[in-house]
Amino acid sequence: MLTWLEDYLNRYKGTVIMVTHDRYFLDRVSNRILELDHGKIYSYEANYSKFLELKVQREEMALATERKRQSVLRMELEWAKRGCRARSTKQRARLERLEALKAGKAPVSDATLEIEATAARMGRKTVELHHISKRYGEKVLIDDFDYIVLKNQRLGIIGPNGCGKSTLIKIIAGLIEPDSGSVEIGETIQLGYFAQEVPDMNTEQRVIDYIKDVAEYLPTKDGKISASQMLERFLFTPEMQYAPVSKLSGGEKKRLYLLKVIFTGANVYLFDELSNDIDIQTLTILEDFLNSFPGIVITVSHDRYFLDNVVDRIFEFDGNGHLQQYEGGYTDYLETKQKRTSQETSESGNALFGKSGKGKSEEGSSKSSRDWKQNRKTKLKFSYKEQKEFETIDDDIAHLEDGIAALEAEILANATNPGKLNELMREKEKAEHALEEKMNRWVYLNDLAEKIESQKG
Secondary structure, eight states: OHHHHHHHHHHOOSOOOOOOOOHHHHHHHOSOEEEEETTEEEEESSOHHHHHHHHHHHHHHHHHHHHHHHHHHHHHHHHHHTTOOOOSHHHHHHHHHHHHHHHOOOOOOOOOOOOOBOOOOOOSOOEEEEEEEEEETTEEEEEEEEEEEOTTOEEEEEOSTTSSHHHHHHHHHTSSOOSEEEEEEOTTOOEEEEOSSOOOOOTTSBHHHHHHTTOSEEEETTEEEEHHHHHHHTTOOHHHHTSBGGGSOHHHHHHHHHHHHHTTOOSEEEEESTTTTOOHHHHHHHHHHHHTOOSEEEEEOOOHHHHHHHOSEEEEEOSSSOEEEEESSHHHHHHHHHHHHHHHHHHHHHHHTTOOOOOOOOSOOOOOOOOSSOOOOOOOOOOHHHHHHHHHHHHHHHHHHHHHHHHHHHHHHTTTOHHHHHHHHHHHHHHHHHHHHHHHHHHHHHHHHHHHHHHHO
């Protein structure tokens, strides 16, 4: 259905305005994206993939501007600490600039806390489904489904609405009994189940207490992370954390519920239509978390982008109670299904003309090699010349400032000597130009030094 809609809209000659969290849909249909970010609107003439690149560029420019502001602010504060008074117009302007720099606001950036997830140890038995069947009246949803989930598998369940996807995941979660067959859960397995509908919340409870009711900390590979830190990672500001749940929007409540499920410390997560009412930024954060999670993920989803990023096997309901398996993510599923359809069409044609067709190919194709994460950064370092310049630049700036102050004193002393005055004014102009260039170098070298230092951490 979505593919048909994408094709239709791409042929449509009019204007389309949409609000959606479907990233592939945005990628294939839109040619301009309006982003709402911390109360501001940013416009990008791009589809979703290009928008991501442009957004990174915008944020890098904002951060570079802020780094320069902070560097100049530090230098101006040092100048002010030396007891300089606003005796001249230049010095008064400089003090005014200092106040403006202090009043400036840093760009609001998204939480960047990296989380290396961990999970409780699994025994040999994980989740085993033995000949599961389920029907409602005359409608058969699941017919003799048999599968043993392997450690660390990521399974995506897809199919049209009402085909049995949610029923299957509820059977695994123990919320629904199958008509026949059995579900066996290993003794070491801890299930974390995310339902389509958010369970009733105590709206008077504080946001942070809603999470702390489950646990104070979440174990990670590097130790543990607090409820407050995880809330901030999932876009709940400190102010929001101590506000009552009643202050949250519907989408924020769903995001809070998602975090509560994560905080259960499960080693098997079951997600039923996770992407409904979950914004793109939260989905991206969750994808990063799940990609480092050393457990099992089973998800019902219509979000093709999420499936491509997270799962390594797709189960598709065929409408008759049976599930077809495909290796890889959603894109791999589409490619394999198209190959199967083409082959079946070819075999039908061969049979029609009395020719023997080739045997049906083995199911599944190997997952195309993708690496969504690798982004190797070149190690930064000072050149020999830059290192020497960095060591002396503060003294160089102080020397230039002293020279300018001396010139200003001479200018005052020679106010009645036009010839000497013009010469001094030219020297002062050259010195101020040299100081401006030196200040720009100071900003660059200090910025580089901070980046080099951050690499060590």
